[in-house]
Amino acid sequence: MGALPYAHVDTSLRALAGQAEGFGRFAIGGLHGPAYYVTSLADDGPGSLREACRIREPLWIVFEVSGTIHLSSYLRVSSYKTIDGRGQRIKLTGKGLQLKECEHVIVCNLEFEGGRGHDVDGIQIKPKSRHIWIDRCSLQDYDDGLIDITRESTDITVSRCRFANHDKTMLIGADKSHVTDRCIRVTIHHCFFDGTRQRQPRLRFGKVHLYNNYTRNWSIYAVSASVEAQILSQCNIYEAGQKKLVFRYMPEKAADREQVKAGWIRSEGDMFLNGTQLGLLDAGAQSVFDPSEHYPPWTVEPASLALKEVLQLCTGWQAIPRSNDC
Numbered sequence: 001m002g003a004l005p006y007a008h009v010d011t012s013l014r015a016l017a018g019q020a021e022g023f024g025r026f027a028i029g030g031l032h033g034p035a036y037y038v039t040s041l042a043d044d045g046p047g048s049l050r051e052a053c054r055i056r057e058p059l060w061i062v063f064e065v066s067g068t069i070h071l072s073s074y075l076r077v078s079s080y081k082t083i084d085g086r087g088q089r090i091k092l093t094g095k096g097l098q099l100k101e102c103e104h105v106i107v108c109n110l111e112f113e114g115g116r117g118h119d120v121d122g123i124q125i126k127p128k129s130r131h132i133w134i135d136r137c138s139l140q141d142y143d144d145g146l147i148d149i150t151r152e153s154t155d156i157t158v159s160r161c162r163f164a165n166h167d168k169t170m171l172i173g174a175d176k177s178h179v180t181d182r183c184i185r186v187t188i189h190h191c192f193f194d195g196t197r198q199r200q201p202r203l204r205f206g207k208v209h210l211y212n213n214y215t216r217n218w219s220i221y222a223v224s225a226s227v228e229a230q231i232l233s234q235c236n237i238y239e240a241g242q243k244k245l246v247f248r249y250m251p252e253k254a255a256d257r258e259q260v261k262a263g264w265i266r267s268e269g270d271m272f273l274n275g276t277q278l279g280l281l282d283a284g285a286q287s288v289f290d291p292s293e294h295y296p297p298w299t300v301e302p303a304s305l306a307l308k309e310v311l312q313l314c315t316g317w318q319a320i321p322r323s324n325d326c
Contacts, residue, residue, distance in 0.1 A: 004160070004190065004299070004310070004314060005021055005159065005160075005189070005190065005298075005299040006019040006020075006021075010086065010320055010321075010323065011323065012323050012325055013035075013060065013062070013084070013086075013322065013323040013325050013326055014031055014060065014325075016029070016082070016084070016106065016108060016135075017029055017031035017082070017106065018031070020106075020133040020135070020157040020159065020187075021157060021159065021187065021189060021295075021298045021299060022157045022187025022189065022209060022291070022295055022298060023154070023155045023156060023157055023185040023186055023187045023207075023209070023294065023295065024131065024132055024133040024155055024156045024157025024158075024186075024187060025157065025295060025296075026104075026131050026155065027104055027105065027106055027131045027132055027133040027155075027157070028080075028104050028106075028131075029058075029060065029080065029081060029082030029104055029105060029106030029133070030058040030059045030060040030061065030080055030081050030082040030106075031058070031060070031080075031082070032058050032080070033057055033058025033059045033060060033080060034059065034060070035059075035060050035061075035062055035326040036052045036055070036059045036060065036061045036062070037062060037063075037064050037326075038052060038061060038062070038063045038064060038065065039064045039065060040065070041065055041067045041068065041069050042069075043069065043070060043071055043072050048069075049061065049069060049075065049083070049090075050071075050075050052081075053075055053076065053077045053078060053081060053083070054076070054078060055078065056078055056079075057080070058079075058080035058081070059080070059081055059082070060082045060084060060326075061081060061082060061083045061084060062084050062086075062087070062322060062326060063084075063085060063087065063088040063090055064088075065088065066088040066089045066090065067089075067090070067091070068090075068091045068092075068093055069090065069091070069092050069093070070093050070094045071092060071093070071094040071095035071096070072094060072095065073095055074095050074096060074097070074098040074120075074124065075092070075095065075096070075097050075098065076097075076098045076099075076100055077097055077098065077099050077102060077105055077107075078102055079102040079103045079104055079105065080103075080104045080105075081102075081104075081105050081106075082105075082106040082107075082108070083097075083105075083106070083107045083108065083110065084106070084108050084109065084322070085108060085109035085110040085317070086108065086109045086318075086320050086321070086322045086323075087320070087321055087322025088322070089111070089317065089319075090110050090111065091110075091111040091112070091113055092110060092111070092112050092113075092122075093112075093113055093114040093115065094114070094115065094116065095115055095116075095117065095120055096112060096115050096120060096121050096122040096123055096124060096142065097112075097122070097123045097124070098124045099123065099124065099125045099126075099129045099132060099153075100124075100126065100127065100129065101127060101128050101129060102129050103129065103130050103131045103132075104131045104132075105129070105131075105132050105133075106132075106133045106135065107123065107132075107133070107134050107135070107137060108133075108135045108136055108137070109135070109136045109137065109317055109318060109320070110137050110138075110317065111137070111138045111139075111316075111317050112137065112138065112139040112140070112142070112146070113138075113139075113140050113141050114141050114142075115141070115142035115143060115144075116142075116143050117143055118143070118144075119144050120142055120143045120144050121142060121144050121145040121146065121147065121148045122139045122142050122145070122146045122147060123137075123139070123146070123147045123148075124145075124148050125147070125148065125149045125150070125153045125156065126148065126149070126150040126151035126153050126174070127150070127151030127152055127153065128151065128152045128153060129153040130153065130154050130155045130156075131155050131156075132153070132155070132156040132157070133156070133157045133159070134147065134156075134157070134158045134159070134161060135157075135158075135159050135160055135161070136159070136160045136161065136315070136316065136317065136318055137161045137162075137316065137317065138161070138162045138164075138316035138317045139161065139162070139163050139164075139166070140163065140164045140165040140166055141165045141166060142166065144168065145168050145169065145170060145171050145199070146163055146166055146169050146170060146196075147161075147169075147170050148170070148171045148172075149170070149171070149172045149173075149184065149186055150171065150172070150173060150174035150178065150181065150184075151174055151178060151180075151181070152178075152180050152181060152183055152184070153184065154183050154184045154185050154186075154206070155185055156185070156186045156187070157186070157187045157188075157189070158170075158186070158187070158188045158189075158191060159187075159188075159189050159190055159191065160189075160190045160191065160314065160315050160316075161191045161192075161315060161316060162191070162192045162194065162315040162316030162317075163191065163192070163193045163194065163196050163200070164194040164195060164196065165195070165196075166196045166197070167196070167197045167198065168197070168198060168199050168202075169193065169196040169197070169198065169199040169200050169201065170188075170199050170200060170201035170202070171199055171201065171202055172184060172186055172201045172202065172203045172204070172206060172208060173202075173203055173204025173205045173206050173226070173227075173229070174204070175204065176204065176226075176227050176252040176253060176254055176255060177255040178204075178205070178255075179205065179254050179255050179256050181204060181205040181206055182205045182206065182228065183206070184205060184206025184207065185206060185207045185208075185294070186201075186206065186207070186208045186209075187208075187209045187211075187291075187295075187298075188201065188208065188209070188210050188211075188213060189209075189210070189211045189212050189213065189298070189299075189300075190211075190212050190213065190311060190314075190315065191213045191214075191311075191315060192213070192214050192215075192311045192312060192315040192316070193213065193214070193215040193216070193218070193222075194216060194217070195216065195217045195218070195219075195241075196218065197218060197219035197220050198218060198219065198220040198221055198222075198224070199224065200213075200215050200218065200222050200223055201223065201224075202223075202224040202226060202250070203224070203225055203226065203229035203230075203231055203263065204226040204227050204228070204229055204252070204263075205227060205228050205229065205254075206229065206230070207230045207231075207289050207294075208229070208230070208231050208232070209232050209234070209291045210223070210231065210232065210233045210234065210236055211232075211233075211234040211235050211236065211298065211300045212234075212235055212236065212299075212300055212301065212303070212307060212311075213236045213237070213311070214236070214237045214239070214307070214308050214311040214312070215236065215237070215238050215239070216237075216238075216239040216240075216241065217239070217240070217241035218240070218241070218243055219241075219242075219243055220243060220248075221243070221245050221246065221247070221248035221279075222238055222245075222246045222247070223246060223247050223248070223265065224247075224248045224249070224250055225247070225248075225249050225250070225262055225263030225264060225265050226249075226250040226251075226252050226262060226263060227250075227251070227252040227253070227254050227261055227262065227263065228254060228261055228263055229262070229263025229264065229265075230263060230264055230287065230288045230289050231263065231264070231265045231266070231288065232265075232266050232268070232288050232289065232291060233247075233265060233266070233267045233268070233270055234267075234268045234269060234270070234300060235268070235269040235270065235271075235300050235301065235302055235303045236270045236271070236303060237270070237271045237273065237303050237307065237308050237311075238270060238271070238272050238273065238276050239273040239274050239276070239308075240272075240273070240274045240275055240276040240277075241274070244275055244276055244277040245277050245279045246272065246276055246277065246278055246279060247265050247267070247278055247279045247280050248279060249262035249263065249265075249279075249281060250262055264284040264285055264287045264288050265280060265281075265285065265288070266285040266286075266288040267280060269302060269303060270303060271303035271304070
């Protein structure tokens with residue numbers, strides 16, 4: 001198998017900026033700002049992650065401590081921030097990150113676990129946020145979603161993340177009334193969905209490119225297209241457990257349309273293991289977008305058992321050192 005994407009970026013701290021593939025490729029985070037050193041695991045106050053995220057200027061946020069940060073409320077992230085967990089092991093619990101009306105945010109190498117409360121997501125991206133890259137994070141066990149992308153948030157990449165121990169994993173597109181979510185564009189690649197029940201992802205209105213992901217042992221379905229969704233599933237590995245259906249269509253009526261529609265899914269080069277049942281509809285598959293019309297070539301390889309093994313090892317939080325060039 002070939003090299004994983006952006007394999008060189010850990011040699012220099014800020015080499016990460018602008019290295020995302022796909023729709024989130026322009027995300028630069030805090031590239032042009034100083035380093036901020038998180039020295040406290042407190043929810044707020046001097047040296048805390050929350051203090052850094054509310055500062056309006058660009059910042060490259062790194063951690064001098066390891067441990068758990070218990071969030072009593074959503075931690076809102078302002079524009080031009082990189083939250084860089086390389087070199088330490090930081091777990092966020094209680095609540096999650098909220099990316100609201102912001103742009104150019106990179107979140108790298110963090111753990112999210114145990115979010116509690118109504119509408120509490122691990123990472124909530126809404127409304128009107130753009131140029132976002134979520135990379136090498138581990139997410140599990142939240143009361144709502146692990147990552148939700150809604151309300152006109154777009155140009156987002158989720159890469160090399162691990163999702164586990166959860167029900168409604170990723171919702172993209174709020175509901176059938178939010179017709180302005182037609183602008184949503186998301187790339188999800190080299191991720192591992194390990195026993196999450198459904199929504200890997202569920203999409204309304206927008207465009208999603210899935211490639212080189214490994215999804216196993218779901219409990220309802222793997223991927224769902226709701227109203228007007230366009231999903232390209234390319235060279236992914238789907239390994240069924242007791243439930244066999246991979247692709248599910250959920251027809252709905254957009255608020256500004258008369259006709260009830262689901263969406264469209266095109267599968268190219270996917271690998272289906274353990275009696276997986278596709279559930280694909282041929283009608284409309286040609287309506288799915290072509291990623292090459294939106295961004296340059298991406299790092300994709302044929303689905304294989306070797307790729308399956310690599311994705312189990314190289315997704316989620318990684319014990320990688322932080323570069324010293326802060």
